[in-house]
Amino acid sequence: MNLFVPQQFRQKFPLITRYAKYSTDKSQSKSSIVYFDNAATTQKPEQVIACQQRYYGEYNANVHRASHQLSTNATFAFEKARTLVQKFIGANSIKEIIWTKGTTESINLVVQSLARNTLTSADEIVLCASEHHANIVPWQIVAEQTGAVIKILPLNEQGFIDVSNLDEFISKKTKFVACAHISNVLGRINPIKAVIAKAKSVGAISLIDGAQAVAHIAVDVRALDCDFYVFSAHKMYGPTGIGVLYGKQALLENMPPYQGGGEMIKTVSFTQTTTFNSLPFKFEAGTPNIAAVIGFGESITFLAPLLADIQKGYNLYEQKMVNHCYQELAKIAQVNFIVEGIPDIGVIAFTIAGHHNHDVATSLDASGIAIRSGHHCAMPLMAHLNIDGCLRVSLAAYNTIEEIDYFINCLREVLLEDFSQAGVQVELQQKNHAKTEQLINLRTKEMKDIITLFTTVKGWDSRHREIMLLGKNLPRMEQALRNEQTIITGCESLAWLKVEQTRQGVYFFSADSDAKIIRGLLVIVLAAFNHKTAEQIHNFDIKEYFNQLGLIQHLSPSRGNGLLAIVDKIKLLAKE
Ligand code: PMP
Secondary structure (H helix, E strand, O other): OOOOOHHHHHHOOHHHHHOOOOOOOHHHOOOOOEEOEOOOOOOOOHHHHHHHHHHHHHOOOOOOOOOOHHHHHHHHHHHHHHHHHHHHHOOOOHHHEEEEOOHHHHHHHHHHHHHHHHOOOOOEEEEEOOOOHHHOHHHHHHHHHHOOEEEEEOEOOOOOEOOOOHHHHOOOOEEEEEEEOEOOOOOOEOOHHHHHHHHHHOOOEEEEEOOOOOOOOOOOHHHHOOOEEEEEHHHOOOOOOOEEEEEOHHHHHHOOOOOOOOOOEEEOOOOOOOEEOOOOHHHOOOOOOHHHHHHHHHHHHHHHHHHHOHHHOHHHHHHHHHHHHHHHHHOOOOEEEOOOOOOOOOEEEEEEOOEOHHHHHHHHHOOOEEOEEEOOOOHHHHHHHOOOOEEEEEOOOOOOHHHHHHHHHHHHHHHHOOOOOHHHHHHHHHOOOHHHHHOOOHHHOOHHHHHHHHHHOOHHHHHHHHHHHHHHHOOOOOHHHOOOOOEOOOOOOOEEEEEEEOOOOEEEEEEEEOOHHHHHHHHHHHHHHOOEEHHHHHHOOHHHHHHHOOOHHHHOHHHOOOHHHHHHHHHHHOOO
16 A cells, blocks of 8 residues: 655646745745645646547547557557546446546536436426536526526535425425535535435436536545536546536436537438437547547556545545644634534635735735735625625645745735725835825826836836735725615726716726735826727727736736726727
8 A cells, every 4th residue: 555645746746846845035036836726626746647648649549440559559558548537436337438528518418418408397306505607507408498497505604505494305306406515605515414315215317517626536426326417527537628527327328418519429410310320429529639548547447546546645644734734824813614513524714804815816926925815716605605705715735834824824915904094104114115105196096106116116026916905096986875876887896987078088997806906006007098088998909018017917818807897897888
């Protein structure tokens, strides 16, 4: 038995070791990264990266269709991965393992191939309150298509699916029950066996979203007795763009294809009915993501032994880190956990009293710490918890206790560094932030001053400070003006924009947000658009401006700060 040795494990991940020079001395931590966003996607071990490269460099060919050697080699590796997955989750046969793009596509396949063809308006679909959007929206679409009704299983105080009263929600009317094995926000292992058994007892079909489970706990689909189990490779040290739909063979046999095309057919004719291939190929139209499948096989080879033998210590090490992280966070007075109690896997969600989630996340980013803020694709859960978002730390076995301590120290510093306190102004003055001092009338701030300011500061850490300071000085909009008319949709933190126009056709914008970082960015954006005509506004190159300021990464829609949504709204309001 090879025991799990954390330091050796960590060494297997090139990205992790590349950025591992973090230090409690901030001046040395510029290029280091502490990666605590593993629930979004994990890093990849060298053997997975190398395996994909070998495929492209040594035996790249399409699978299943040619009789030449390269294709045979590719097909062999491709199908070997399927067998590895089958064994990994304890499925009966490789016919039950369908390749998809990931969890999301797997759910959509079941919904559109099976649910859409069987549901009626007399039927019910049961989901859970903490589902990821991937396990909500496809069901909402099919409910709209068929008239079926969605019912929601509640959570108990600790964040688990409440199974104390399943009869109230799952009845003879229920045709599908779909819920997550582990929520990507709450980190609790749900009592899915009870839910599956209840679904079965009323003749409903069960689908389990295992996206957050497969990297942390051994899954046995036969023991669970679920009808479908879905997951993505990229959350278990494997490549992106590949995932699995496990389904019981009898169900899959009776389901029509999801998509049509090459490889999923037996015969195609213009005069006779087209016939379909056998399982699993019936559901795999077109050339698959061959390199990703082969890389996925390698990640299973890597992960399976760690999960299979609990004595090795992989899970123990993960749990040790979660305990430590949770306990250290609990010592910070402002931390409010989304649900109390140490999570079952390394997913810890919390808010910080008096601080906006985005401000905390971007401040930590300036110290090289990657955590997530936002709704985590679980907006109904946020609504249930009465919050508009939260912070999430998600750990993997290549993380360390030292990284957690560094994160906690940085978090404490961020909380001390409250930009709304006058003391910061003094501190910043002492640090020669003379330019910032000159930015008095921010409502009419000149673009050239902003450019001067940002060309004199170097590095993300300093730029981030300046943005926060600009945000601090932006006057708040009156409460009454922060309304449905002024709100900017597409921005993850609440933001509002108001427009005025002079008789000369010159525009003046004022804006506000509940996040200081966004307020700072708004100052920068408004400086570019204020006192301009519609034509000047429409011709302005915002990307070039942000590039010049060294802030181009803030224009990515995926950053969640929605700056592009703000720019779009400005352009919409400035009518030519
Ligand atoms: N379900 C859960 C619980 C998840 O955490 C995720 C990914 N965040 C998904 C579904 C969707 O996975 P993918 O984007 O890989 O399809």
